[in-house]
Amino acid sequence: MGLGQSSKSPVTGDTDEVNFDHFQILRAIGKGSFGKVCIVQKKDSKKMFAMKYMNKLKCVERNEVRNVLKELQIMRNLEHPFLVNIWYSFQDEEDMFMVVDLLLGGDLRYHLQHNVHFSDGTVKLYVCELASALGYLRSKRIIHRDIKPDNILLDEHGHVHLTDFNIAAIVKDDLKATTIAGTKPYMAPELFEIFEGSHPGYSFAVDWWSLGVTAYELLRGQRPYVMRSSTPANEILHTFRKVHLSFPPSWSSYIKSLLRKKRRLNCDPTFELEEMILESKPLHKKKKRLARKSRDQGSDGSPQNGHLQQRLDNVQRDFIIFNREKSTKAAVDPDSTEVSKCSEKKAKEDGQNNNVEPASFSSG
Structure with missing residues (x-):
């Protein structure tokens, strides 16, 4: 049971940046502290990934934006066989997306x-x-x-x-x-x-x-x-x-x-039920929803004050677009030396912030 079955070719545009249209949404598998997770397949390579998506408005209202951006800042500079590695990050009007390794053995x-x-x-x-x-x-x-x-x-x-x-x-x-x-x-x-x-x-x-x-x-x-x-x-x-x-x-x-076990999908199936039936803005209807918002000149009928809109604009500005495939190609390209130096300098600058904001204690 999939959440999206479109066979439409991916929309690449001149920049060829990875976006939501490059993925086939297969099913919802869970939710974490900052968003929900679904299984996706990249249309061109047919590779399977997990895609976490976080609603911008909710993140702003709950003051979670900084932690989301900090996680993305850290993960884009990591690659290890025993980590969950990020492959792509992108955004649209509603959500921030992080596409990572798909691990089906459960937590x-x-x-x-x-x-x-x-x-x-x-x-x-x-x-x-x-x-x-x-x-x-x-x-x-x-x-x-x-x-x-x-x-x-x-x-x-x-x-x-x-x-x-x-x-x-x-x-x-x-x-x-x-x-x-x-x-x-x-x-x-x-x-x-x-x-x-x-x-x-x-x-x-x-x-x-x-x-x-x-x-x-x-x-x-x-x-x-x-x-x-x-x-x-x-x-x-x-x-x-x-x-x-x-x-x-x-x-x-x-x-x-x-x-001083694991050949099956180990997750709670109710997450897909929630995404399909209970969710007010289900992911598999995103394209139609965004198209309708565009026709309505960006209004979804919900009032937003100027301060809130400014914070949403800041999220749009500060979110980091990432493509590990492109980064890997650039690293082996001798013409990309200056790009690599700039990336290294930016990573050092990002590391100047010693800590993230204190998070609320999780239940355990």
Whole structure:
């Protein structure tokens, strides 16, 4: 059951930039903190991708634009086998789009909720692959800040891929991050010290703590510490200092030391139902909707004040258009040296901002 079945040739235009018309929309598969996700196929290459789309108006109203742009800024400079890599980004009047690797194995939270038992060997593999990804991120001066089962996806071969960089931080040289962001049950102790008046900052080690909590949860089916998103910071610090971490006797000494399936689409099918029936502006009707708005001189009947429109205009201006295929070709083209230098200079300038805005704590 697909959401769009048009066989119309893609509209390329003179700039040949990738846009919504270059993709066949196949089905909706989920939604995250900043948007919804569907499976798409690029019409020319027939390659399959996941496409996340985020409504501009909603992002502006919820003050989420900066995190969306920060995630895009970070992801366009990354490429690693155990990350979810971005391929294209583009926008239209309604939405911002990010086209990324398609991983059909589901996220680890999905499998935990379905009582999947992860063996020692499987968890070791996951930890090694994620350690490789974290080492790569450190080389790029990036702290992920939200390592948890929800943000770890499996491919069809059972390998893990880290995703969701919307609260990641870029740290320069020997500087440390200082803002508080993450999901409380997975956050390292040093992130809570600000509430006691002493907070010298933190660095890459917080991701390793989160990875340890995640590995423990995969093996045992529960986290090592009892805490929720609503647990006060002082109680969390008390837990870290007083609670003795226990390991089941059946666990191997290797696993204890380390901590001191998938050939089908693993997602909730209700997401496609929501997109098809419940969504007020479904993606598969976008072309007709935008054409109608254009005929109506851009009015969709909803009042927008000048301040809100200005913020939407800023999103249109600041959104980064990205094409990994084109970037790869430019990198191997000797005539593109100056372009590469400009891109490198821009990346360094982007990294001057030490942190993203503090995000609301996710539930966990």
